[in-house]
Each structure stands twice: as structure tokens, then as C-alpha cells.
Amino acid sequence: EAGVTQFPSHSVIEKGQTVTLRCDPISGHDNLYWYRRVMGKEIKFLLHFVKESKQDESGMPNNRFLAERTGGTYSTLKVQPAELEDSGVYFCASSPPEGNEQFFGPGTRLTVL
Amino acid sequence: LAKTTQPISMDSYEGQEVNITCSHNNIATNDYITWYQQFPSQGPRFIIQGYKTKVTNEVASLFIPADRKSSTLSLPRVSLSDTAVYYCLVGRGTDTGRRALTFGSGTRLQVQP
Numbered sequence: 001e002a003g004v005t006q007f008p009s010h011s012v013i014e015k016g017q018t019v020t021l022r023c024d025p026i027s028g029h030d031n032l033y034w035y036r037r038v039m040g041k042e043i044k045f046l047l048h049f050v051k052e053s054k055q056d057e058s059g060m061p062n063n064r065f066l067a068e069r070t071g072g073t074y075s076t077l078k079v080q081p082a083e084l085e086d087s088g089v090y091f092c093a094s095s096p097p098e099g100n101e102q103f104f105g106p107g108t109r110l111t112v113l
Numbered sequence: 114l115a116k117t118t119q120p121i122s123m124d125s126y127e128g129q130e131v132n133i134t135c136s137h138n139n140i141a142t143n144d145y146i147t148w149y150q151q152f153p154s155q156g157p158r159f160i161i162q163g164y165k166t167k168v169t170n171e172v173a174s175l176f177i178p179a180d181r182k183s184s185t186l187s188l189p190r191v192s193l194s195d196t197a198v199y200y201c202l203v204g205r206g207t208d209t210g211r212r213a214l215t216f217g218s219g220t221r222l223q224v225q226p
Contacts (some may be wrong), residue, residue: 024216029212043157045213056213091156095210100147102210104156 002026004105006092012111018080021108025074025094031055032075033069033095033102038088049075084113117201122221131188133220135201138182146184148176149200151219157200159208188222196224 007026013019025032034046046065047057051072060067064083069075079086089109093102125131137146141218145164150155163169163175163184174187188195198219204212 033213035214035216039215042218043214043216045215048213059213067127078123093156093214099210100145101159102164102214104158 001060004092004094004103006022006090006105008108009106010109010111012080012113014082014113015083018078019082019092019110020096021079021092022079023075023094023105024090025090025105026096028096029094030072030097031095031102032069033093033094034075034077034094035059035091036087036088037091043091046077074100082110084112086110086111094095117203117217119199119217119220120200121218122223124223124225125191126225128190128194131191131195131222131224132183133186133199133201134183134189135186135221136183137201137203140181140203141205144181144203145204145205146175146181146185147201147202147204148173148175149214149216151198151200153197157216160199190220191224193224193226195222197222 007022011019030051032049035043037043045059048055049069057059066078091104091106091107093104095102129182147162148160150160153159161173161175161192165177168175197219200216
């Protein structure tokens, strides 16, 4: 069974540009999460989808970040415009309707110059 | 949320047993203890979860004393491939697959040949 996949694996952009990260969860997983780790800091929660609905977006840092999950399948996280402090690794995770485990993707490393 | 404290790093040799202790003095009655493992350039991976006493699976054992203010992750006979960061998380209930996870700094385990 395929795991959580993320695209791209790396992205290097200039400050002020826009970047869109994609996450494909494990098939059948209603729950989808975005996390990120900025340089030297801990992994922090961004938001949680249940199917196509945002269950919890308390971790979104500001309105430059927009997450969508149209149709309840894959999700995108757009950063517009990107700032230097947005550099880091963005992880996506998914989980089934019940259970105690989240399955993480390999992450997207974003570098903003 | 119960705050967790772990050693920043640990060193071991192949074939040894490694015990990583996590302190969570403010753990609540309904909180469960979960451990994740993260290899370089990968997302975190669920290892084990427990509430009290001892839990064992094919990867590790988790020891939780009666007061539940700490827990110990035990890795039997480590190999080089066990070199990773290990995170101790405390969260309400067993359905931690459906809630935002709170990661601390983790313990960086380095296994030497």
C-alpha cells in the first residue's frame, strides 16, 4: 500500500514568490494534517482536515498560508507571498477515521531566498 | 497539554539495549503516552503507545510506572539503522490519530558500530 506522498521534495523560491505544496494521503484516510519544522525549531502543527472540511486550523501562522482539500482527497498548501521565515520542512500526515497513529509523508523542504 | 522532557541526545553501540526516559509530570488522567521515531529526511513514524505498566510490540517496549509521571522507551539490541530522533508525546485518549500532535525536541540517538 502506498504511503503518504508529498510533492515537491524540495523547493527553492525567492522572497515574495508563491509556492504550492501537495500532499496525497493514504487512500481511505479521512484525516489529513499539515505540520512544519522551521530551522532549529520543533515540529509544529498547522492544520487538520476531516475529509474536505477544516477541523482545526489553529496552527496556521498567518493569512499568507492557504490550505485546501477539495473533494477530500489530496491537499495543497499555498504560501503567498513567501517570506524568509517560511523556510523549513513541511510534513503532511494522514490517519483513518479511528486509531492512534498518524502516517507521515517524507516532507517538502522549502527554502525561501 | 502535558509538557514532556527528554534527553537531547544519547549514544549507544550496536547490540546494546537503549532506554530513553521521558518526564511528563503534569500528565492528566485521560492522557496516553505515544512515541514516534524520525529518520533523517523522513517524516515521523509511530512506534508505540501506552497508558500504564508495560506495552510491547515488535519494535520496542514502553514502561510506565504507577504514577505515570515518566515513561521509558526501550529498544532491544539496537543496530545502526536505529539511529534516529525519538519523540515522546502525551495526548488525551487513544484516538491520537485524529488530533494534532505536539512534538517536543526529541532525543537524538546515535548508534555506533
